[in-house]
Amino acid sequence: MAAETYAKAGVDVKRAEEFVKRLKNQSLRQGHETLWEAAGGYAAVYPVSASRAVAVTTDGVGTKLLVANELSKFDTIGIDLVAMCANDLICVGAQPTIFLDYFAIGKLEDNVADEVIAGIVKGCDQAGMLLAGGETAEMPGLYAPGHFDLAGFALGLVSKSKLITGCEIRPGQKLIGVASSGIHSNGLSLARKVIADDKASWHDLLTPTLIYVEPVNEILGRRPEAIKGMAHITGGGWRNLFRLNDHVGFHFENRLPVPDILQKIGQTVPEEEMYKTFNMGMGLGIITDDSHQQLVLDCFNEAGFTAQVVGSVTDKPGVITIAGSQIVIKEE
């Protein structure tokens, strides 16, 4: 089988990113407060007072939906939806608070809807969020029988003293990796293509995305200065780290174990492409310093997550290197 890439699977990340950039250029408007700058652009942060802001973000779960459909298993995709939004909010230092869902389907089928919502409720539990409403749209003609789409909207609250700007990131600081549960909710179009004939692995594709809110709330509540930057590893894979600060790069001394499902995909997809598309075992990357590294590790490990120091910040902007590997991941 020829080497697969995400672009060949029908998703052009670069084109999508350019499009989003054009969109952002049109987003300035008079008569409003100025958005607070936050690391990575993971959420828009709008002040509601001199010391407090709301952070808002929206996301979907991509073609993980089609995996749920294929397996007729709908009770976890809602967890992914909440995870994609809540994990973005914590990256700016916000405490996830309100979740709204948009659920569009050709014809409302109660069991599907109930299972999807049950997953969303479970996700909100894990994220400590209030499911405050949503829109359920029946759109005969737009969705094929059984198909549906899901979007999530999340709002968090952040005080100025806890806002993560990324501007204190410096070479020499530590990079802590927190383990993912598998593929999470990105790169599914490529993954589905690669393991199309290996139906046994499809169940692994559906493992829900981990929600990292609880330990991050704990850390920010105790020592907001402990977290210099935090990257939710989503579309674009490890390149998400480049979102945090333009002046640095990263070197990995070691790695978290790569989940089986990603190892399987890696038998077909070139290694560099794997790092640019998938989380490769690291669902969340956290920049901290020597004096706070133990606190960060303890909070995650006590909450049942696997976290370890995986590397450090370097002075090579836009470059990620990995000890013992020829792979160099660059910003594009």
Place this chain on the structure above:
Amino acid sequence: MAAETYAKAGVDVKRAEEFVKRLKNQSLRQGHETLWEAAGGYAAVYPVSASRAVAVTTDGVGTKLLVANELSKFDTIGIDLVAMCANDLICVGAQPTIFLDYFAIGKLEDNVADEVIAGIVKGCDQAGMLLAGGETAEMPGLYAPGHFDLAGFALGLVSKSKLITGCEIRPGQKLIGVASSGIHSNGLSLARKVIADDKASWHDLLTPTLIYVEPVNEILGRRPEAIKGMAHITGGGWRNLFRLNDHVGFHFENRLPVPDILQKIGQTVPEEEMYKTFNMGMGLGIITDDSHQQLVLDCFNEAGFTAQVVGSVTDKPGVITIAGSQIVIKEE
């Protein structure tokens, strides 16, 4: 042609409403502020201080998307998207502030995306909102070629003194109707079915939804007590009025002109069904009292909208009557 109803067109509003109710029952959660009660449930209102709250809502544009697709005209559907959300926010007294969009498509085509976003930007202009971000999802396999879906998420700010609760609505107060521009963004599945063969009318289906933010901001800025309740007439047609207060009904002495496109649909669809599905010329209904009625009319008319007193509040809960018509619209 047999009489058409919305259910026959494939959309079961009652079932969808029950589903949403089940969802809402699951939305209470400990560790958070209590949502402020606001009229009509048009938005969730979450306090950020003793005197101020954020109001959030999400909506889509339904199968108006398929009309845009059919006509290959994509530059106004974004206005509808913003309208559906912004008009909901003002119904609780909030000032629309931030908009996020979710745009999902099989394969990103620049001209379609650019036109859609241009419409969203135009809508944000009209609503005075900041387009602060969004998600663009390429999902090959979920959407048919050329098809896409859109969801909007809007956040507004509301002070406790301007919150519209609907609890001051009393029999005898006036109902002011503000004209719609046409079908707006509800009932499109039925409309498309009814006028399937009348392609000339499809352009009228695409007329963008009016955005009522500017005059409402003006009224609430000058006299917050002028508006006792406000109903954005969306799915469910005039029954949206029942959302404002459980103890009253409404009597229409006169009506705003019914737009041509709705008259055409009304040649096939029974009149009662028309009122339960479409806006019938009234995009926004406002409850006011004698002493503020002129202010409300003036603010709308000066902003270029058509507003008039159309009726009054009655003491018959859940019943709408219309002078000179046998039609009685009941809560179901």
